[in-house]
Amino acid sequence: MAAPRTRADDKLSPRLKREHALELLRQMVRIRRFEEKCAELYSAAKIRGFLHLYIGEEAVAAGAIRALEADDAIVATYREHGHALVRGVPAAKIMAELYGKQEGCSRGRGGSMHLFDDTTRFYGGNAIVGGGLPVAVGLALADKLQQRARVTACFFGEGAIAEGEFHESMNLAALWKLPVLFCCENNLYAMGTALKRSESEVDLCLKATSYEMPAWPVDGMDVAMCEAAARRATLAVRSGEGPCFLEFRTYRFRAHSMYDPQLYRTKAEVEEWKKRDPIETFEARLKEQGLLNDAEVTAIEAAVADELAKAVEFAEAGTWEPVESLTRFVYSDRTRP
Amino acid sequence: MSALAKTVRMTYREAMRQAMRDALQRDPRVFLMGEDVGRYGGCFAVSKGLLEEFGPERIRDTPLSESAFVGAGIGAAMGGMRPIVEIMTVNFSLLALDQIVNNAAAILFMSGGQFNIPLVIRMTTGAGRQLAAQHSHSLEGWYAHIPGIKVLAPATLEDARGMLWTALEDPDPVLIFEHGGLYNMEGELAADAGAVDIDKAVPRRSGTDVSLITYGGTLGKTLAAADELAGAGISAEVIDLRTLRPLDAATILDSVTRTHRAVIVDEGWRSGSISAEISARIMEGAFYELDAPVARVCSAEAPMPYAKHLEDAALPQVPAIVACVRAMVGDRG
Numbered sequence A: 001m002a003a004p005r006t007r008a009d010d011k012l013s014p015r016l017k018r019e020h021a022l023e024l025l026r027q028m029v030r031i032r033r034f035e036e037k038c039a040e041l042y043s044a045a046k047i048r049g050f051l052h053l054y055i056g057e058e059a060v061a062a063g064a065i066r067a068l069e070a071d072d073a074i075v076a077t078y079r080e081h082g083h084a085l086v087r088g089v090p091a092a093k094i095m096a097e098l099y100g101k102q103e104g105c106s107r108g109r110g111g112s113m114h115l116f117d118d119t120t121r122f123y124g125g126n127a128i129v130g131g132g133l134p135v136a137v138g139l140a141l142a143d144k145l146q147q148r149a150r151v152t153a154c155f156f157g158e159g160a161i162a163e164g165e166f167h168e169s170m171n172l173a174a175l176w177k178l179p180v181l182f183c184c185e186n187n188l189y190a191m192g193t194a195l196k197r198s199e200s201e202v203d204l205c206l207k208a209t210s211y212e213m214p215a216w217p218v219d220g221m222d223v224a225m226c227e228a229a230a231r232r233a234t235l236a237v238r239s240g241e242g243p244c245f246l247e248f249r250t251y252r253f254r255a256h257s258m259y260d261p262q263l264y265r266t267k268a269e270v271e272e273w274k275k276r277d278p279i280e281t282f283e284a285r286l287k288e289q290g291l292l293n294d295a296e297v298t299a300i301e302a303a304v305a306d307e308l309a310k311a312v313e314f315a316e317a318g319t320w321e322p323v324e325s326l327t328r329f330v331y332s333d334r335t336r337p
Numbered sequence B: 001m002s003a004l005a006k007t008v009r010m011t012y013r014e015a016m017r018q019a020m021r022d023a024l025q026r027d028p029r030v031f032l033m034g035e036d037v038g039r040y041g042g043c044f045a046v047s048k049g050l051l052e053e054f055g056p057e058r059i060r061d062t063p064l065s066e067s068a069f070v071g072a073g074i075g076a077a078m079g080g081m082r083p084i085v086e087i088m089t090v091n092f093s094l095l096a097l098d099q100i101v102n103n104a105a106a107i108l109f110m111s112g113g114q115f116n117i118p119l120v121i122r123m124t125t126g127a128g129r130q131l132a133a134q135h136s137h138s139l140e141g142w143y144a145h146i147p148g149i150k151v152l153a154p155a156t157l158e159d160a161r162g163m164l165w166t167a168l169e170d171p172d173p174v175l176i177f178e179h180g181g182l183y184n185m186e187g188e189l190a191a192d193a194g195a196v197d198i199d200k201a202v203p204r205r206s207g208t209d210v211s212l213i214t215y216g217g218t219l220g221k222t223l224a225a226a227d228e229l230a231g232a233g234i235s236a237e238v239i240d241l242r243t244l245r246p247l248d249a250a251t252i253l254d255s256v257t258r259t260h261r262a263v264i265v266d267e268g269w270r271s272g273s274i275s276a277e278i279s280a281r282i283m284e285g286a287f288y289e290l291d292a293p294v295a296r297v298c299s300a301e302a303p304m305p306y307a308k309h310l311e312d313a314a315l316p317q318v319p320a321i322v323a324c325v326r327a328m329v330g331d332r333g
Helices: A008-014 A017-045 A058-067 A081-087 A091-099 A134-147 A156-161 A164-175 A204-209 A223-241 A267-274 A278-288 A294-317 B012-026 B050-054 B066-078 B090-104 B157-169 B215-233 B247-258 B274-289 B309-316 B318-330
Strands: A073-077 A120-124 A152-157 A180-186 A216-217 A245-250 B009-012 B029-035 B059-063 B082-089 B118-124 B150-152 B174-179 B186-190 B202-206 B210-214 B236-240 B243-245 B262-269 B295-299
Touching: A017 A058, A017 A081, A017 A091, A017 A223, A017 A278, A017 A294, A058 A081, A058 A152, A058 A180, A058 A223, A058 A245, A058 A278, A058 B210, A073 A081, A073 A134, A081 A120, A081 A216, A091 A294, A091 B012, A120 A134, A120 B202, A134 A152, A134 A164, A134 A180, A134 B066, A134 B090, A134 B118, A152 A156, A156 A164, A156 A180, A164 B066, A180 A204, A180 A223, A204 A216, A204 A245, A216 A223, A216 B236, A223 A245, A223 A267, A223 B082, B009 B012, B012 B029, B012 B050, B029 B066, B050 B059, B059 B118, B059 B295, B066 B082, B082 B090, B082 B157, B090 B318, B118 B157, B150 B157, B157 B174, B157 B186, B174 B215, B202 B215, B202 B247, B210 B215, B210 B247, B210 B318, B215 B236, B215 B262, B215 B318, B247 B262, B262 B318, B274 B295, B295 B318
Parallel strands: A073 A120, A073 A152, A152 A180, A180 A245, A216 A245, B029 B059, B029 B082, B082 B118, B118 B174, B150 B174, B210 B236, B210 B262, B262 B295
Antiparallel strands: B009 B186, B150 B243, B202 B236
């Protein structure tokens, strides 16, 4: 178990301009409040199925996705509310999706685990661990074959490292020098299985470098570091040097899903990591640096609360897809030339 | 075919290669990838010569990573390309089942219609070459179980030549199953042969006493059985399904309604199979037209053996088809 880093490490984190810092903070707060609301709505039975919360890991999506361009692509996992929010999928459409309404970003067909959005090139929402990696490789292959300088960012948990699809995809992307940014969100547990209980080699970057691609670990609790690492990596990936691998070391504060009694880790461990809460530590640092005051925090919270209230309102007002169109989109109802 | 129409003599393998060459020439978005499709020329030599003609960017040799290169085909299709992914045999496709079933078949639906996947996957299927239990199975019926994909089984030169282009134009994933025993089949093909439909079953022989329903590698055996039955005074109609999903039930039911008897010939196993599905469709749609229970000639319910005599015994053969029909129709000789 990697020991939580201390505030003394903060000096390593890049200093940010005020607007930039506030935007990173705002994105993390959006994710946190959105998901707290999700948990509440789950208890109220407004949201059903599996609900995997990202709380504690917000810095990774908020930082890494900021390094992407508008026409880059994202392939994510079933714990992807945060990625979709930061990418620009409207909170209202995500919430409507969680409600199962046809106004949702996947028309209520996908739910929490399968958020999709073509306007932001958000390719899901893949709930098979490791299943998104080959697809990301293919999106990058299409870009390479069409000489487009785009990056496909593929997010996955460290649990995916144990899947064959991880190794096959890493090899193929490196072999063909494809523009994939592999973003491993190492929150130390694959559901309830600790990394050290499932991997003979727990140095994930070592595995990646064995495929001849640059790889480095990132403090996933520090949003500025997450962004800086992703910028450095996307620069290399976009320039045609081939894929990069980033291991974001992070921690999930909440249960794996809403059905998890968390027997596999101690409360003390969770509390220890909470001391490195990516939002609280970032806020504290910005205040220390004179970049943030209480009024601004209040303003961010108020704006986020407003966005969230509207999202819930939108989802509540949403409509159910008529049962008659249940089998629509099994196949295309249009032809593409 | 008129006497003036120009034809070319070629094999099924060559027809398939022509189809790929044609597609690669017509559409710059088309590329082929799979194991040994390039330098080796294809495990069954279907893609021989294409690397030299189209180069390594468009004829891509892949590592032995079925899941990654099938998934990459899915991603590339969503990224604007028109990939043809070749999997050496249907047994190896099981290594890519996650990508085929969880992604290719589901993403359009899961995304509420936002992302369609214009992907073609070709693979060899079937037995008859003493390749034993990990290279010989007929699992196309399994794939036909899955909503979201289309399943084709070209059994003729025309279909080997013509189905690929139509499949590439389809906005959704299409799987093409090429029976390994057909590659060397030789015949005349119209010089200007081109795209054919991929959603209709076709009677390959007309008849009045019984409908023999089959596809792919067993079409030839079934036609041979029909010839033999004709000698015995039994007029058998032979329906080539061509497409296993969507199943053209209308053509099947039309035939059975005229002949009042049906025998399904399928190299797949009997239990939980496409033959069972066809039988059920006939019960649902033409039960009162039947003069006899629907019968089936399928492979023995065992993994495919290596020894020639055992493999022969495991597969549907002409005598078994003939015997099945004669038992059903009665001896008219």
